[in-house]
Amino acid sequence: MAASDGKELTMSRAMVDAIAHEMRESDDVFVMGEDIADYGGIFDSTQGLLDEFDRDRIMDVPISETAFLGAAVGAAQSGMRPIAELMFVDFFGVAMDQIYNQMAKNTYMSGGSVSVPMVLMTAVGGTYNDAAQHSQTLYGTFAHLPGMKVVVPSTAYDAKGLMHAAIRDDDPVVFMFHKRLMGIGWMPAPEGPKTAVPDEDYTVEFGEADVKREGDDVTVVTLGLHVHRAIEAAEDLADEVDVEVVDLRSLVPLDTETIVESVSKTGRLVVVDEDYRSFGVSGEIIARAAENGLSDLTAVERVTMPDTPIPYARPLEQEVNPGTDDIIEAVRSVNDE
Structure with missing residues (x-):
């Protein structure tokens, strides 16, 4: 599918389109995170999803990354396909046991008897004065630790295709989006991330630069x-x-x-x-x-x-x-x- 086909979307809109499509296709797909329901995600990563899907599937959670990421791991192992948003990647520290000792390792530790088909979606990057605890990228931290796939889109076309692929994957996928690329009004994006995106679903293959x-x-x-x-x-x-x-x-x-x-x-x-x-x-x-x-x-x-x-x-x-x-x-x- 050529990137020139379809309508122009911001990266956030492309991600939402992919999530909505997968939620329509399967009741096992749901989203959980802080401020992802009424607010639509502070970087518009879930904007509008609550209007179509109820609160059982677009779930605002308490400010406890340890609890809701652990719950997402359990849901994934039980056959569901959760998308859990870690609002800022910098917050990984409070849930590192759930991310690395559970999400990333449980398939290996169980001898393959369980899979963990979940997406850990998280915002990365600085350039807008949010200081040392809200501005890191930490790509290498997650890529260094075995058991997780790690993807980083730079355009709307890639974001939609990678999100479809991430939700369908039977392994845990860390989906890292840069705040500056999302196309939200209070944080202008550079030229480039807003691209033409096909209306139909498609995937961008992992491991293809x-x-x-x-x-x-x-x-x-x-x-x-x-x-x-x-x-x-x-x-x-x-x-x-x-x-x-x-x-x-x-x-x-x-x-x-x-x-x-x-x-x-x-x-x-x-x-x-x-x-x-x-x-x-x-x-x-x-x-x-x-x-x-x-x-x-x-x-x-x-x-x-x-x-x-x-x-x-x-x-x-x-x-x-x-x-x-x-x-x-x-x-x-x-x-x-």
Whole structure:
């Protein structure tokens, strides 16, 4: 299905369309989380669902991530397909036992006698001054821990397809959406995430990265918000460097083949990630590129969040969050080598 088919939607609307379709198809699908019913999710991730589905299926819960994520695990193991929204990914700490020791491990620990077909949907990212406890991405944290699939859409088309696939999957899926891409009025999105989306259902395959912009000189591998910043940087550099932008879309499973193919063509790699620099996604991407094509790799740079809590003050947050200018500088650096 071509991304140009269908009507233009914001990323939040595309996600809601996918959830509504799956709920119509199966009574086993339901949504639970904080402020997801009357409010429609603070980032519009469930906007309008209560109008069609009753409160038994669009369930506001108390502020107890430990309780409702544990309940979602139990419901999934009993044959239902819950979508549980963790309002901010930063809150994972209060429910890490439920997420990692139960959701991610119970299929393995039971010898395959139970499955946990649930979606953990969560908002990630900064750029709007919400300080250190509400502004992280933490892609690498979840991708590092076995037992969970991890997906990160950057456009409405990908968000709808990945959501359909996540709800239908028999394993737990962590669906991480960037607040800045949702298209809500009080947090303007960049150009790009609002795309044409087919009316009918479709899936975006896990483990298939998408080359959002083709180029011959430098490969930029990224995900989420920074796909759009990378494309902006590539367009700004078009007269001097031909940049290829690879959108991972899925971290677990990870499409190593597309990364290696791109690097074998360009020989130069820039990895851009809003997560922290050390022990994370950027290092993993570089390691895989080196393991599978070291002879093709002539220069590497990474553009990431530094290893520091994210500041509240707007100028300081803008300083630490990777921007288009940082990507341009990194691309020029590897292109000169």
